Amino acid sequence: CVQQNKFYCFDTMVNIVKNRIKLHQRVKRDVTVHLRExxxxxxxxxxPNNMDNNWLRNAFVDSFQMEDCSVNEYEQSIDNASDxxxxQKNPTTSLSSFWASLTKEYPDIP
Structure with a gap:
């Protein structure tokens, strides 16, 4: 984005550009290299973001893939997702507290 003069993430650079100060190509290149590094x-x-575990972050959006779990795990995940x-409780509790509270009711969900 820096190479295309899009500085909205960098307040100081936005101010420089607003004041019509032209940035040298070398400065843009150095900033780009720095951001890549x-x-x-x-x-x-x-x-890496493992998409297979999205259901852990939000059990009400994503669900198990059937081939990855037992029938009991799959059925319990459906029950959980439709509860x-x-x-309602999910957004008000931490992720670990939410899943810990389910261990008795849904023992087969890993």
Whole structure:
């Protein structure tokens, strides 16, 4: 985005551009290189986003893939996803507390 003069993420650069100060191509290139290196270094700290586990983040949007679980796990995930009381409780509790509260009622959901 820097190469295309889109600086909306950088307040100082927005002010520079507003004042009609032209940035040299080398500055744009250096900022772009820095941002790429920053992105690469962040990737080392965080695991890749595993889409197979989306149902853990929001049990009411995504569900198990049948081939990945037992029949009991699958049925319990459907029960869980259709429980309106749980759906209301979900946004008000932490993810770990939400899943911990389900262990007795849904013992087969891993």
């Amino acid at each position: 920053l992105q690469n270094s962040f990737e080392g700290y965080f695991a 309106s009381v749980l759906k």
